[in-house]
Every structure is written in structure tokens, then in C-alpha cells.
Amino acid sequence: MTTSTTDVAVVGGSTAGLRAAEAVARHAPELSVTVISDEPHLPYELPPLSKVALDDRLDVDALVYPFAAGLRDSGVDFRLNTRALSLDTKSNTVVLPDGTLTYRALVIATGCEAIVPPLFAGRPRVHALRRFEDATALRAAVADPEASVAVVGAGFIGGEFASTLVKAKRTVSLIDLAAKPLDRFGERVADAYAALHRDAGVGLFLGNGVVDITEEDGRRRLVLGDGTLVPADVIVVGVGVRPSIDWLRGSGLTFDNGILADATLRAADNVFVAGDIVRWPNARFDTAMRIEHWTSAAEQGRAAGMNAAKLISGAKGDDFANVPYFWSDQHGVRIQFAGHLTGDEEIVESSTDDGLLILYRRGEVVAGVLAFERRAQFVRLRALLRRELRWQAVDEFMR
Ligand SMILES: Cc1cc2nc3c(=O)[nH]c(=O)nc-3n(C[C@H](O)[C@H](O)[C@H](O)COP(=O)(O)OP(=O)(O)OC[C@H]3O[C@@H](n4cnc5c(N)ncnc54)[C@H](O)[C@@H]3O)c2cc1C
CATH class of the missing domain: 3.30.390 (Enolase-like; domain 1)
Incomplete structure (x- = not known):
């Protein structure tokens, strides 16, 4: 067991974690930065995982943010394949599998993980899409052009992957419990979204949940609430994500649909939170929110890193407020x-x-x-x- 110390510890090495580390390294180069990531890769882009054409090779080296290697070369300590097990905010210590890391300021950026409902969990050829390894396993599963694919959940990631599959001439069904996915943006948007998929050749099954899975003669089908059978040799589950907070149980942080933080993204003494996992009061809209999109994760990561560095130098942290933004590419x-x-x-x-x-x-x-x-x-x-x-x-x- 080893004990080590760092000025700024960042737990989570993806969009928000990388930007936090970058902000400290650029604006307070005298501070040491340690990034704890349970992934085997330097931080890489997630958005292409659902969008890159099936014929194109998915290469993690091409997805790794180029400046991540630069940060490592300039001294940021990326501890890959290392999962943070728990946090003690009283002693400023993160517990790791092989010891502890004590920090002066911490940025939590452990993001979200895909939800896989019990009906699907543990079955063969069932895939969620959150990390690089998920994407490679999923692409291997749909390599057979004869295999039917059912995408459960018509949100952005499900919709994007359905679009990628149609482009590769696969048989794709998109299923959602909601009769009008995206109707939180209004009926007009929901109709345009459904038409986009229907016109592109996606089989749309809306307003119906999956209640069972059957298999006959080696072909699998989903059974929907109204009895409809949907071919599903491969199942892609895209029903949403949940904040990765399990390692923080007992830490004393407050959870309420994510980790609650103040306007400076501070959740406890010396602890900042950024990315998909944080819920903070966004003064721009006068309300607390948690955002699950790339741009906010990057912006919050940078803000949390800056505030961590400021805390160490004795300066006051800045409030973070933004206009949340997302993009999605489909058909x-x-x-x-x-x-x-x-x-x-x-x-x-x-x-x-x-x-x-x-x-x-x-x-x-x-x-x-x-x-x-x-x-x-x-x-x-x-x-x-x-x-x-x-x-x-x-x-x-x-x-
Ligand atoms: C396939 C896909 C496509 C997307 N496309 C778009 C898009 O087109 N537009 C858009 O706006 N957004 C898109 N997004 C969303 C965007 O990528 C996320 O909002 C953003 O990556 C969130 O970053 P994050 O750093 O907060 O969290 P995450 O990216 O979830 O990263 C968290 C990191 O922490 C690690 N971790 C978790 N627990 C621990 C632990 N205990 N110890 C150590 N490490 C831990 C995880 O393995 C992961 O590396 C997409 C997401 C996916 C999955």
C-alpha cells in the first residue's frame, strides 16, 4: 500500500476531468495534478462512438484528445486503470486499490454510467454504449449484416446509433415507451424527430415498452406491451444514464440527482464537482440543473479546475453559469x-x-x-x- 500526495486530485479522466487538469496545469503550473481514471486510455472523445460509420475503424488513439498526451508530458500524473474506491473529506483523502492519495483540492468528475434494466442485464448480445470498449463490443456484435438490431430508447445516443446502423444497411428498430420521444421540446420537434427516423428506414415502435424477450430457432425477438414482436438478434439499450456516485457513499456529500454543489461548483471543503455528475445553481437560468452534454462537461471541468487552483492560492472561486448546449447528428x-x-x-x-x-x-x-x-x-x-x-x-x- 502506498500513500501519496498531490496539490490537485482529479477523479475521472474523461471530458470534465481532462479540462480540470488542463486548467490547473495551464494557469497554476507550479501545482502538481494527479488524474485518477478507471479506464485504460488517456481521455478520449465519446461523441464519435455513436456516430462513426461502421465501415470505418474505431481507433482509440485517434479519439484521445491530442492535448492529453501533452499534459502527461508536462507532468500531469495520469493514473489509468485505477478506480477510486472511497473519499474521506475530513482527511482530504481518496482511497485507491493500492493505497491512498491525499490532496489539497479535489475535482470529482466521475460522470455517468449507462442504465441497463433487469430485463436486459446479463443477457448475451445486449449492449449499452458509454465507453470505448462498449463501442468496440457493439460494433463486433453488429458486424453480421443479417443480424437484426433493436435499439431500446429513442434518445440521442440510441437515435444516433440507429442512424449509423441504417447507413450501413442494417435492419434497425427503434423502440421507446414514450409515444413522442423528445416532446419535452414540443410536439413539432417530436414529430420531426420521428419522421427523420421513419423516412430513413428505421422501424419505429413508439408508446410501447418491452415486456419480454423470446427466442425461437436462434432468432431473438422483443415482446412489446401491445404484443408486437420486434426482431432483436442484437439489443442496444439506450434508456439513460445514472451519476457514478457509488464510490462516494459515506463521503458526506449531498446527492440529489447528482452531487449537489454551490455556484462555484464546490460540494464540500476543498471539493469541486464537474460534468455529468454535478447539479449546481445555474444563475443564467436562476435554477439548479444537471446537464449530460459534452460542452457543459468541458466548461465545468475548466471552471472547477480553476477554482481548485484558486482555493490553493487563497483566492476566491468564481461562480460558474452557462447556457447549456448540445448537438446530435442523425441521418x-x-x-x-x-x-x-x-x-x-x-x-x-x-x-x-x-x-x-x-x-x-x-x-x-x-x-x-x-x-x-x-x-x-x-x-x-x-x-x-x-x-x-x-x-x-x-x-x-x-x-
Ligand atoms: C456515445 C456517446 C455519444 C455522445 N454524443 C454527444 C453529442 O453528440 N453531443 C453532446 O453534447 N454530448 C454527447 N455525449 C455526452 C458527452 O460525451 C458527456 O456529456 C461527457 O462526456 C460527460 O463527461 P464527464 O467527464 O462528466 O463524464 P464521463 O464522460 O462519464 O466520464 C467519467 C469518467 O470517470 C470514470 N470513473 C467513474 N467512476 C470512477 C471511479 N470511481 N474512479 C476512477 N474513475 C472513474 C469513468 O470511467 C469515465 O472515464 C455523448 C456520450 C456518449 C456516451
Whole structure:
């Protein structure tokens, strides 16, 4: 057993963890940084895992963020294949399989893990998609062009992988309990999303859950609530994720749909949290939220790293606020959203041959903007939203 010390410990070596380490290394190079990651790779991009064409090789070296190797060369200690087992916030210590790591400031960035409901868990040829190894196993499973694939869950990752499969001429079914996936963005978006998949040749089964799985003559089928049978030699489960907090039980941190943090992303003395795992009060929208998208993870990682370095130097941390953003690529269409919706917004729609643009208005402010294509316009609107949320400003822009 070894005991070691570091100025800043980062637990979780993905989007948020890497940005935290980078922020410390760049802005306080005198501080030592140790990144604890249970993965065997340096931090790599997750978004391509659901999007890269099946014919193209998935190469982890090509996905690793180029600056990660630079950080390692400049002294950031990446401890790969190392799982943090527990946290003692009183002694500022992370317990590792081979010893302990004591920090002056900690950034928790352990993200989320895929949910696999009991009906699917432990069965052969059932896959979730969260890490590089998941993607390689899944791609091997769908290598046989005769194998039917059922994607359970029509969210972004399920939808993207269905799109990748259709492009490779596979038989794909997309199943969701919701009758109108994405209707949190309004009926128009839900209809456009369903049409996108249907027109591309995806078999859509909506408003119906999977209640059983049957196998006959070596061919597997999902049984839906209304008795429909869906071919499912390979099953992809995309029903959502849960924050990776198991290792933090007993740490004294507060969990409420993620780890609760304050506006500076601080969850306890000397402890900051960033990425998919944090729920924090976002002053930009005057509400607490947890975001499961790449850009927020990167931005929060950087902010948490900066605040960790500031804490050590005795400076006050900065509040973190942003306009959450995501993109998704499906069937050649880029879907993008910026903002935060609560469901009571007025929807202002602009549909043209170039795509669909939706503005969400709450009183005199803009709560969000969503686009199918209309890329140039979306980029400008998103930039505007980052500066101000007044409805009048966006209204003037649209005229
Ligand atoms: C297939 C896929 C496609 C995506 N596409 C998009 C997209 O198009 N657009 C978009 O906006 N977002 C997309 N996302 C979401 C985006 O990638 C995530 O929001 C982002 O990666 C979250 O980063 P994170 O660092 O908070 O968490 P994670 O990426 O979940 O990383 C957490 C890391 O911590 C490690 N870890 C967990 N527990 C421990 C422990 N106890 N000890 C040590 N290490 C631990 C995990 O193994 C992992 O490496 C996609 C995600 C996936 C999976």
C-alpha cells in the first residue's frame, strides 16, 4: 500500500476531468495534478462512438484528445486503470486499490454510467454504449449484416446509433415507451424527430415498452406491451444514464440527482464537482440543473479546475453559469439546442426547406433555441443567447 500526495486530485479522466487538469496545469503550473481514471486510455472523445460509420475503424488513439498526451508530458500524473474506491473529506483523502492519495483540492468528475434494466442485464448480445470498449463490443456484435438490431430508447445516443446502423444497411428498430420521444421540446420537434427516423428506414415502435424477450430457432425477438414482436438478434439499450456516485457513499456529500454543489461548483471543503455528475445553481437560468452534454462537461471541468487552483492560492472561486448546449447528428441532420426549458414556454416556430428552427419564449426572456440543420442561423442565435436572454434581442435578430 502506498500513500501519496498531490496539490490537485482529479477523479475521472474523461471530458470534465481532462479540462480540470488542463486548467490547473495551464494557469497554476507550479501545482502538481494527479488524474485518477478507471479506464485504460488517456481521455478520449465519446461523441464519435455513436456516430462513426461502421465501415470505418474505431481507433482509440485517434479519439484521445491530442492535448492529453501533452499534459502527461508536462507532468500531469495520469493514473489509468485505477478506480477510486472511497473519499474521506475530513482527511482530504481518496482511497485507491493500492493505497491512498491525499490532496489539497479535489475535482470529482466521475460522470455517468449507462442504465441497463433487469430485463436486459446479463443477457448475451445486449449492449449499452458509454465507453470505448462498449463501442468496440457493439460494433463486433453488429458486424453480421443479417443480424437484426433493436435499439431500446429513442434518445440521442440510441437515435444516433440507429442512424449509423441504417447507413450501413442494417435492419434497425427503434423502440421507446414514450409515444413522442423528445416532446419535452414540443410536439413539432417530436414529430420531426420521428419522421427523420421513419423516412430513413428505421422501424419505429413508439408508446410501447418491452415486456419480454423470446427466442425461437436462434432468432431473438422483443415482446412489446401491445404484443408486437420486434426482431432483436442484437439489443442496444439506450434508456439513460445514472451519476457514478457509488464510490462516494459515506463521503458526506449531498446527492440529489447528482452531487449537489454551490455556484462555484464546490460540494464540500476543498471539493469541486464537474460534468455529468454535478447539479449546481445555474444563475443564467436562476435554477439548479444537471446537464449530460459534452460542452457543459468541458466548461465545468475548466471552471472547477480553476477554482481548485484558486482555493490553493487563497483566492476566491468564481461562480460558474452557462447556457447549456448540445448537438446530435442523425441521418445527416444536425440537431442542436441551446438553453434550458421548464415546459411552460411559448413555442415560436420557423420551418423552411433548409430545416426547422424553434425559439422558446418565457415571458420576456428566451429560454432556448433548437434547430434541425439551419446551422449558420443557429450558431448566431447561440452566440446571441450567450450574451443575453432578452426576447426582444432575439426577436430583432429574427426579423
Ligand atoms: C456515445 C456517446 C455519444 C455522445 N454524443 C454527444 C453529442 O453528440 N453531443 C453532446 O453534447 N454530448 C454527447 N455525449 C455526452 C458527452 O460525451 C458527456 O456529456 C461527457 O462526456 C460527460 O463527461 P464527464 O467527464 O462528466 O463524464 P464521463 O464522460 O462519464 O466520464 C467519467 C469518467 O470517470 C470514470 N470513473 C467513474 N467512476 C470512477 C471511479 N470511481 N474512479 C476512477 N474513475 C472513474 C469513468 O470511467 C469515465 O472515464 C455523448 C456520450 C456518449 C456516451
